Amino acid sequence: MRDRVAIGTVSTKPHHWLRTASKRDVFLAMLAGASLFGIVAFLGLQRFLLTDPSGDALPIVVVAPLSGPDAGQGEAMLRGAQLAIEQRNAAASGTARRLVLTPIDETLGGAAVAKAVAASGAVAAIGHWSDRSAEAVSHSYADLRLPALMTAGSSPASENPWVFHTLADQVQETRFLANYVRNIVGEKAVNIVLEDDARGRALADAFDETLQRFGTKVLFRWTYAPQGADRRTRLEEIARDITGRNVAGTLLLLGRDAEASADLVATLRIQGVRNRFVALRDFGTAAFIDQFQRRWNGAGTAQAALNGTLITTPLLYDTAGPVAQNFQAAYTEKYQAAPDWLAGEAFDAARRAAEAVSPAKSLEEMRRAVRNRLQAQDRADAVFATLAGPAFFDKSGRTSALPLLGSYDGTDLVAAMTQLSPIREEGVSNYLGEITAGRALYVNDRFMYKTNVVYTGVKVHEVANLDLNGNTAAIKFTVWFRWRGNAEPQNVVFTNAVEPITLDKPERQAVDGDMNYRAYKVKGRFFINTADVARSYGTQLVGLSFHHATLSRNNLMYVSDILGMGISQRRQFGDQLRADRIGADAGVPAKDGAVGTVSDMLKGLNLGGEDSPLLAALKQAQVLAPLTGWLVDRAWISQEVRMRGSEGDPLFVGFGRPAPEFSVLAMAIILKPDAFAARDVLSHDAFLLIAVFALVGSVLAALLDRKDRGQFWRQQTLGLRIVCWPLLLMATANLALDYSLRNFTGAVTGNIVLCFSMLWWIVPARLLAVSLERFLWVPLERRTGRRIPNVVRMASAGVIYAFAAFGIIAFVFDKPVTSLLATGGLTAMIIGLAVKGNIANIFSGIVLNIERPFDMGDSVSINKISGEVIDMTWRTTRIQDPAGQIISLPNDRVSEAEIQNMSRARAFRVKGSIYLDPSYDPATVRAIVMEALAANSHAICEIADDDPVVNFVGIECVNGHWVSHFTAALSVKKGPHRTPALQELWLALWPRFRAAGIDWKQFEAAQPAPARPAIQAAA
Structure with missing residues (x-):
């Protein structure tokens, strides 16, 4: 028969079900309700985090060709802008206004585009590929007081203060x-x-x-x-x-x-x-x-x-810095396609507009704030970090960025071997000397440096001897340079080398016309984790970086030789396209029935993350063969501009002198432990969902435990905690780390990881302590009917938490625990010797509670001490004797003594002896005694159901006199009633003996040495 839950007698259907349902069904119903509440909470939390809590999302208009022959340009613009908005929304706080893109097809014509822009309610506008469209709508932006960022279009800059051009004329x-x-x-x-x-x-x-x-x-x-x-x-x-x-x-x-x-x-x-x-x-x-x-x-x-x-x-990804490299990787991962410069420009424009959005109350105020923020980027000390580098707007709203020169290597657009960069230093006066020396040109009414581009590649052969304590690793690699001119690009400084490395003798060298080539094999130790990049805690960043020893970025720029390294993504596209075109020429249709086009092929290729060409090359080369327990997670090669100390060089010291900026090429590999991690298979939303459900389950367990409802509910709530607490800890740890990696420094992230690492020891210890309480102490109390002493509970929990503390010290802080264990053992021994008597009493009390030789209120005899048990503590057992005195016995003595429990018997037999003159008839005496026993008043003692017995033993000599010996036996229900029972028997016999003529005086007179008739009792 199932155990029912008595809820009430209400006749409504839900209450009727609760009244008749089993505990198991009620608990399952509670879990279902908690799950439903968790889903609602998750959706609400997601809306709070990802949407605007104070109103609808703010639109940003993207005007682009969405149809017609230029639809491909519009697609690139939309993709770049969408990625910028998604990244902004993901990084924004829960109270920030969410942004959305509103695409408008510029092929509809100027009037239709202007009308759609006016109806959009946008906070900013970006886009335009067509010059006619840009010119036709430009005045509408001024009329609407809507800031617009022209990502394309060659129309000349106007005096419109609401329009900004992100590209050069x-x-x-x-x-x-x-x-x-x-x-x-x-x-x-x-x-x-x-x-x-x-x-x-x-x-x-x-x-x-x-x-x-x-x-x-x-x-x-x-x-x-x-x-x-x-x-x-x-x-x-x-x-x-x-x-x-x-x-x-x-x-x-x-x-x-x-x-x-x-x-x-x-x-x-x-x-x-x-x-x-x-x-x-x-x-x-x-x-x-x-x-x-x-x-x-x-x-x-x-x-x-x-x-x-x-x-x-406007943009070359092989000469751009880490920001552009990150955009390229994110774009490739999201759209399975390599971005072009147009996607990058749209990304920059959307990012500029998004970062300028303020929490103003009205749309007009927000538009004005965006315009003011863009207008403030009007000088060299108030630049915006675009993918191509720092840029600002001039007085006419045109960007200060100058174009770069790219050359197609096949279908790969790579940097030309010589670039031109403006001379901005006010103190440079010897322009003619710079031009004569071949380091500058006069271009578009301004002097510009001729910057030599050096294609540089790095091939890592081996990563070994990873020393986390020393923060170093040994790297064996080949580095090569390909350039034109008389520069010496191999004169480099490795910025993170433990000891200086000099590139002396090349392993290979060649000259092809005016093209020079040098390759060097290098092995050295390098400091790790030197770059401040977003990565998971526990991973290690291993790599190298270098810049030229003397030539600044004005004269020499390193770019990654993606073609020489074999990691060009677009080349993979080209190979796929050639294969499909050959198949199409042979009559074999391409996938999806299309002749192999770039847009078709990009949809089927996975080029991001784990399948990146560089990562695949590193895995194929088995660069981590000397290391065990590590895997390659990510890898990249990038170039950037880094400021270096002038060291007193007059070239960089003084007013108007060029800043000591050097072109740096960096190769980085992220290593992750070769172990399972939840973040490898679960997304951010999955962690958020798990955290919500685990929190709801934990709260349900706490609510159910507010009142003691029995062992069944204790087991269920403990099970909830065992499931929910680790999941809550896992989910919140990953969410906290993701947030910390985006917003805090590495030290803060390390402290967060330290806290969660300690919690992974504390939480199981707490669960074990609760389990001990619910599966040992509580059932033991129910069996014994006595409360387990708190000192026992605290001591057992203290042992559990002590082991958890040792685990934290050993595995979290990575400190030896041998000395602590020795000290703890010695301390425990000293304390144990000091309180060994009390400890013996405590454990003896536990044994007595388990075996239960007596209960509270039992009449016992222990070490010849008889009485009633009135109390039992963690150290003593208290007995009250018949005189009312309370005797305390240590539990260790009680557990070792012979214990007689007189309360456990069904009845107690009382036996008395009667001695009379032999002259009396035994049958008469026996009948009189039986009559007395039957007539017992029961006033004092409680007679058991056993029948009384009277026996004639015979004639015996007692103290030299011959007497008749009779025995009388009866049963009482309580041991202390044995003496009162015999007293009642004596009182009943006395009048009956007198009435039957059994005279005690005659007996006394007949004997020379009187022997009084007596009743002797024996239990």
């Missing part, structure tokens, strides 16, 4: 390219193929005017219409004209539409044009490469056709 960019082609490339013959529109003609004129300053002019110009059915025919005519005239020199290609530009390059190459191509940033987008792959059907590969094309670009 393309006219200035074209002049910049003309300077580079003439003075760096050294080209003296240039021709132009341009779109037949106002923009194309303006850019061509700017390029021609710049060349004429150096005595060079454009020889030929060809125009084409970017749209129309006859576009390809016109492009083929241009190609035949170029080849027919044997036109020499460089061809500047001007185009805006990705499809038309790709068609232009493909047609020229297919028709046999082999001139060098140079172009503006429009030819450096992922959409252009996608369209070029679609269009290419010539002999050879598309990579070969595009190889060597020189373009200007």
Whole structure:
């Protein structure tokens, strides 16, 4: 029969079920209710953390081509902006306004775009790829008082205080390219193929005017219409004209539409044009490469056709710093595609707008705050850290950033071997000397440094001797340099080397025309964990970094040789595209029925995280073979600019002197312990869900324990704690670490980990102590009916917590516990000797409670001490004797003594002896005694149910006289009633003997030595 829970007699259905349900069913119902409450709490907490608690989310408008031939550009812009907003929302506090993107298709036309922007209620706007769209909507931003960041568009800067241009003016960019082609490339013959529109003609004129300053002019110009059915025919005519005239020199290609530009390059190459191509940033987008792959059907590969094309670009990922590297990794992981410069510009614009959002009450105030924040970025000491480097807006709202020069190596856009950077130092006066020395150029009305780009690669062969105490590791690697000119890039300083390392004799070297190559094999010890990067606690950052010993970033810049290291992601795309195109040519359709395009292939490739090419190369090389217990978690190679002390060098000391900024190349590997970790399989939301459910379960257990409901509920609540406490500890630890890694220093994170590491010992100890209480002491109290002394409970719990403390010292603080154990043992021995008597009494009391030879109120005889047990403590047993005195006996003496428990018997037999003159008839005497026994008054003693017995023993000689010996036996229920029972028997016999003529005097007179008739009792 199941154990029922008596709840009440209410007749309603829920109460009826509770009244009749078993404890198990009630507990399961409580768990279901707690689970439902946990789900609601989780959803509410998620809404509080991820949404705006004070109102709806704030929209930021993204105006981009979402349809038509430039839809690929719009997709890149949306992706970059979306990633910036997601990162901002994830890093924002729970009280910050959440941001969302509102995309608007700019191909709808200026009026429709302006109307959609006005209806959006946005706090800021970013975007525009089309110049017409940007110019048509620009005045609307002023009318709406809506700050706008133009991520593209070549329209000149206006006096509109609400519009900010994040890219350089393309006219200035074209002049910049003309300077580079003439003075760096050294080209003296240039021709132009341009779109037949106002923009194309303006850019061509700017390029021609710049060349004429150096005595060079454009020889030929060809125009084409970017749209129309006859576009390809016109492009083929241009190609035949170029080849027919044997036109020499460089061809500047001007185009805006990705499809038309790709068609232009493909047609020229297919028709046999082999001139060098140079172009503006429009030819450096992922959409252009996608369209070029679609269009290419010539002999050879598309990579070969595009190889060597020189373009200007706002951003090069191989020369950018860690911020851009992190963006590239996050973008690749999220979208399974490598980002182009346009995605990076949209990311920067969205980040700028998001960081400028203030907690103002009204939309107008927030828009004004964003505008003011952007306007404040108007000078060199108030820059914004973009992916390409620090930048600010000039007085006309145009960015201060200058374009970089990239060159296609296949379909990979890598940094050109020489870059131009502005000379900003006010104290530099010897510009002519800098130009004469070949270190500077006069470009676009300003002097600029010629910066040598050195492609640098690192291949790690082995990581060994990881010393966590010394914070060092031994690394064996090969480093190589590829550069042009007379620089000595191998003269480097390893910033984290334990001892100085000099690159003396190269292992390999080569010269290919004006290209130099040196490779060095190095082995040394390096300090670990020297970079402040986000990583899980317990992991170790192993790596190396170096910069040139004397040349600052103005003269030399290291960039990672991703092609030489074999870690180019876009090259993997190209290999996949070639394979699919070959299959398509053979009649085999690509995946999803599409001919292999870049956008199609990117969707099926996983290039982030564990499958990154660098990480795969390190695992294949087994760089951790000398180490045990460690795995490679992440790895990257990046370049950055780092400030170095001037050390008194006059080149860097004094007003207006260049800052001692040096180009640094770093290779880093994150090592993680070769052990299971919850964060490897659970996401942030999963930890949050577990924490909520574990907290709800813990609260339910605490509420149920507020009142003692019996052993069943004690077991259930203990089970809840055993399940919920470790889960709560695990989830909160990971959530706290994730938050700490984002917001606090490494020292704070270390202290948090230390606290949770101690809790992993304290919580199990607490659970063990509770289990001991509920499964040993409470059942023991129920069996014995006595309370276990608190000192016993405290002593057992103290032992458990002492072992937990030793575990914390040994495994958390990594300290030896031998001396503590020895000291603790000696202390315990001294204390034990001092209180050994009390300890013996305590454990004897435990034994007595377990065996229970007597209960409270029992009549016992211990060591000839008889009485009633009235109390039993952790040290003594108290007995009250018949006289009322209380006798305390130590428990160790009680446990060793012979114990007679007279309260445990069903009845106590009382036996008395009667001696009379032999002259009386035994039968008569026996009958009289039986009558007396039957007539017992029961006033004092409680007679048992056993029948009384009277026996005639016979004639005996007692004290020299012959007497008749009779025995009378009866039973009483309580031991102390034996004497009163005999007294009642005597009182009943006396009148009966007198009435029967049994005269005690005659007996006395007949005897010379009187022997009084007597009753002798025996138990």
